[in-house]
Amino acid sequence: xxxxxxxILEEELRQYLFPHxxxxxxxxxxxxxxxxxxxxxxxxxxxxxxxxxxxxxCPRRVYGYLNPGPSQMTNLRINNLFNELLTKGRSxxxxxxxxxxxxxxxxxxxxxxxxxxxxxxxxxxIMLAEYEKDGISLLNQAIKSK
Numbered sequence: 684x685x686x687x688x689x690x691i692l693e694e695e696l697r698q699y700l701f702p703h704x705x706x707x708x709x710x711x712x713x714x715x716x717x718x719x720x721x722x723x724x725x726x727x728x729x730x731x732x733x734x735x736x737x738x739x740x741c742p743r744r745v746y747g748y749l750n751p752g753p754s755q756m757t758n759l760r761i762n763n764l765f766n767e768l769l770t771k772g773r774s775x776x777x778x779x780x781x782x783x784x785x786x787x788x789x790x791x792x793x794x795x796x797x798x799x800x801x802x803x804x805x806x807x808x809i810m811l812a813e814y815e816k817d818g819i820s821l822l823n824q825a826i827k828s829k
Contacts, residue, residue, distance in 0.1 A: 716739065724775075
């Protein structure tokens with residue numbers, strides 16, 4: 684599978700950073716189903732990441748991380764963690780997955796197939812496995828107390 688991560692832009696030439704507000708540019712450009720990742724950087728080096736899938740990246744999914752409801756446990760956890768990391772000087776960028784068409788058995792998978800929850804979950808799982816293989820710290824699991 685051939686893929687790349689593309690930055691989410693808040694304006695035409697400016698990359699989105701957590702916890703900036705969702706802009707009208709983002710609403711127009713990213714109201715799409717997507718595989719996304721939050722990348723936590725320390726001095727421009729990737730420290731950790733959170734990978735997810737969504738039916739609508741902007742504004743719905745991003746807004747959920749910015750303003751989590753009281754019952755949205757993952758959103759609350761990630762929001763709290765990101766805010767803590769910001770106080771430690773980290774930057775947090777948002778990107779989405781771009782794939783080139785590929786075949787799985789005899790099924791051709793294209794970016795249009797991201798409308799299918801099953802395809803999104805499949806691609807999310809592939810990306811999670813890829814990060815685990817590369818030894819990058821994933822924030823998808825709740826942090827276990829020591």
